[in-house]
Amino acid sequence: MRLFGCVCGQFHSPAEGLGMTGGRVQVPVPFYVIEHPEGVTLFDCGLHAALEDPQDRYRQALQSQDLDVTFAAQDTVTSHLQRLDIDPDRVRYVVLSHLHFDHAGGLHQVPNATLVVQRTEWAAGFDDELASRYFLAKRFFDLGHQLRLIDGEHDLFGDGCVTCTPSPGHTPGHQSLRVRSAAGDHILVSDACYNSQVVESRNFPDFSDHPAMNRSLDALLALRGPGTVMIFGHDPAQWGDQALLPSLRS
Numbered sequence: 635m636r637l638f639g640c641v642c643g644q645f646h647s648p649a650e651g652l653g654m655t656g657g658r659v660q661v662p663v664p665f666y667v668i669e670h671p672e673g674v675t676l677f678d679c680g681l682h683a684a685l686e687d688p689q690d691r692y693r694q695a696l697q698s699q700d701l702d703v704t705f706a707a708q709d710t711v712t713s714h715l716q717r718l719d720i721d722p723d724r725v726r727y728v729v730l731s732h733l734h735f736d737h738a739g740g741l742h743q744v745p746n747a748t749l750v751v752q753r754t755e756w757a758a759g760f761d762d763e764l765a766s767r768y769f770l771a772k773r774f775f776d777l778g779h780q781l782r783l784i785d786g787e788h789d790l791f792g793d794g795c796v797t798c799t800p801s802p803g804h805t806p807g808h809q810s811l812r813v814r815s816a817a818g819d820h821i822l823v824s825d826a827c828y829n830s831q832v833v834e835s836r837n838f839p840d841f842s843d844h845p846a847m848n849r850s851l852d853a854l855l856a857l858r859g860p861g862t863v864m865i866f867g868h869d870p871a872q873w874g875d876q877a878l879l880p881s882l883r884s
């Protein structure tokens with residue numbers, strides 16, 4: 635079984651919104667490809683290809699809040715999968731950490747996949763009040779995919795290699811993924827913690843449920859074994875020029 639980390643473009647934001655310091659920052663938008671004998675699985679799937687267009691209405695809404703995204707054609711899910719010699723139509727599962735546009739956005743490129751989502755997250759996406767509070771836009775996830783709604787921890791293939799672990803707070807049903815592969819033991823934290831600085835600072839985004847985020851992050855940290863690598867949601871230090879994760883860069 636192999637695990638690949640891929641970057642689908644960059645998210646631009648004032649530093650404080652991401653628990654960072656400095657002025658304006660750009661951070662990677664990662665997603666992951668897991669080649670398991672029982673099916674290719676993605677953990678998150680990056681940005682919608684339409685956001686490459688500066689006229690796209692969602693991108694304009696981001697810009698109006700001092701946010702933006704940029705990406706190149708080779709950054710899309712389709713391009714990364716082709717480079718890895720994987721037909722996007724062959725993707726069996728997409729495990730979604732949560733329903734934000736920079737995690738669910740690429741779903742339109744993998745129409746045959748079954749989505750694996752926490753039931754509370756999916757319900758929040760269809761609850762007007764929660765969807766508005768947590769910025770869950772149906773355009774990106776409500777595309778008619780097959781669904782596997784899960785409640786709590788879930789061993790995807792029943793062999794202990796790919797395990798969903800709930801980590802609510804960033805959104806109501808956020809989850810992280812533990813992957814045991816030839817590359818070692820990884821916890822794909824996603825937005826339960828944006829970057830390594832937040833492990834200490836606990837500087838969480840305004841819209842999120844901070845007590846729940848604290849509990850979730852503590853629980854994820856407690857799962858670590860001696861060789862476990864935590865990969866955070868949008869950490870430039872893990873994906874930039876001095877990437878800490880050369881083994882995962884495909």
Ligand SMILES: [Zn+2]
Pocket residue numbers: 734736737825867868
């Ligand atoms: Zn995110």
